[in-house]
Amino acid sequence: MCSRCNYREILERAGLEATPGRLRVLEVVGGHPAPLSAADIHRTVNRTGRLDRVTVYRILDRLVREKILQELSLGGRRRLYGMAPSEHHPPHPHFRCARCGAVQCLPPGGVRVDLGGVRRVFAGEIREVEVRLEGLCANCLSRA
Amino acid sequence: MCSRCNYREILERAGLEATPGRLRVLEVVGGHPAPLSAADIHRTVNRTGRLDRVTVYRILDRLVREKILQELSLGGRRRLYGMAPSEHHPPHPHFRCARCGAVQCLPPGGVRVDLGGVRRVFAGEIREVEVRLEGLCANCLSRA
DNA sequence: TCGGCGCCTGCAACTATGTTGCATAAGGGG
DNA sequence: CCCCTTATGCAACATAGTTGCAGGCGCCGA
Numbered sequence: 275m276c277s278r279c280n281y282r283e284i285l286e287r288a289g290l291e292a293t294p295g296r297l298r299v300l301e302v303v304g305g306h307p308a309p310l311s312a313a314d315i316h317r318t319v320n321r322t323g324r325l326d327r328v329t330v331y332r333i334l335d336r337l338v339r340e341k342i343l344q345e346l347s348l349g350g351r352r353r354l355y356g357m358a359p360s361e362h363h364p365p366h367p368h369f370r371c372a373r374c375g376a377v378q379c380l381p382p383g384g385v386r387v388d389l390g391g392v393r394r395v396f397a398g399e400i401r402e403v404e405v406r407l408e409g410l411c412a413n414c415l416s417r418a
Numbered sequence: 419m420c421s422r423c424n425y426r427e428i429l430e431r432a433g434l435e436a437t438p439g440r441l442r443v444l445e446v447v448g449g450h451p452a453p454l455s456a457a458d459i460h461r462t463v464n465r466t467g468r469l470d471r472v473t474v475y476r477i478l479d480r481l482v483r484e485k486i487l488q489e490l491s492l493g494g495r496r497r498l499y500g501m502a503p504s505e506h507h508p509p510h511p512h513f514r515c516a517r518c519g520a521v522q523c524l525p526p527g528g529v530r531v532d533l534g535g536v537r538r539v540f541a542g543e544i545r546e547v548e549v550r551l552e553g554l555c556a557n558c559l560s561r562a
Numbered sequence: 563t564c565g566g567c568g569c570c571t572g573c574a575a576c577t578a579t580g581t582t583g584c585a586t587a588a589g590g591g592g
Numbered sequence: 593c594c595c596c597t598t599a600t601g602c603a604a605c606a607t608a609g610t611t612g613c614a615g616g617c618g619c620c621g622a
Binding site: 437439440469470471472473495 | 598599600601602608609
């Protein structure tokens with residue numbers, strides 16, 4: 275659990291009831307150092323009580339819609355979920371190991387992206403930028 | 419089809435037989451201005467002949483392994499495929515419209531990424547950088 | 563207090579996407 | 593001519609996510 279986040283308050287500020295299911299999902303996601311899949315979250319939450327698979331999906335959808343969580347697409351088939359950028363959770367890039375598939379959050383601020391050229395030629399409106407790195411993680415490097 | 423690419427030659431340089439299926443898949447992907455899903459490719463290829471769904475998946479896997487195609491993860495459930503970066507196909511960022519889901523390739527060079535900070539603290543080996551933008555496409559903006 | 567309404571959850575069935583195992587066909591080398 | 597490899601097809605399966613519907617619970621107004 276992120277020590278600086280009050281999940282109940284976050285939910286209520288978004289106009290959502292702070293149900294046990296939602297609180298447990300938030301605790302699992304906020305307390306994990308890397309983004310998790312719906313299946314991971316379902317498994318973890320069900321170690322301490324039960325919450326249906328479908329309910330987990332619905333909670334995740336809702337929390338993403340309210341921008342409490344963010345959904346990441348990092349290769350592989352599964353969508354991953356992490357805390358959305360906010361005061362306590364600055365945006366940061368993600369790394370995925372091409373060998374073992376593990377995903378890590380990288381420190382915020384380590385990557386600078388300059389969109390100048392794109393903003394000049396692109397007719398749409400850019401709202402979010404996601405940076406994804408791929409390569410070999412330290413673990414796989416040492417075992418190579 | 420990309421006028422500067424000789425698909426037969428690309429396949430043979432990678433040590434792959436230039437079979438009709440592979441050539442057709444390459445023509446479809448190389449000739450489309452945005453990345454395509456396996457289902458899109460299967461559908462398109464089957465307008466001019468037939469190629470099994472499974473064969474399309476296997477061809478895509480193979481071409482990705484040989485770095486002829488690249489696989490993109492752009493949200494949504496499907497993996498998308500485009501030409502891998504090469505002499506004729508410089509790496510470029512991708513944009514996905516949050517409203518209609520359409521994916522576009524953005525001009526290469528429009529985005530500059532500085533990894534300095536990450537390379538100093540990250541213990542693994544970074545091989546690829548993917549930049550994904552999200553927002554509203556011109557079409558959805560005008561209809562909003 | 564009652565009845566209705568909305569929200570959350572569970573369950574079953576379903577869809578979409580991707581994968582595996584096994585059979586067949588084509589081509590090359592002994 | 594036989595065997596091996598490679599590409600393809602087909603059926604079955606696996607995984608991830610979605611939909612429809614019903615039950616429970618709290619809240620609000622009558």
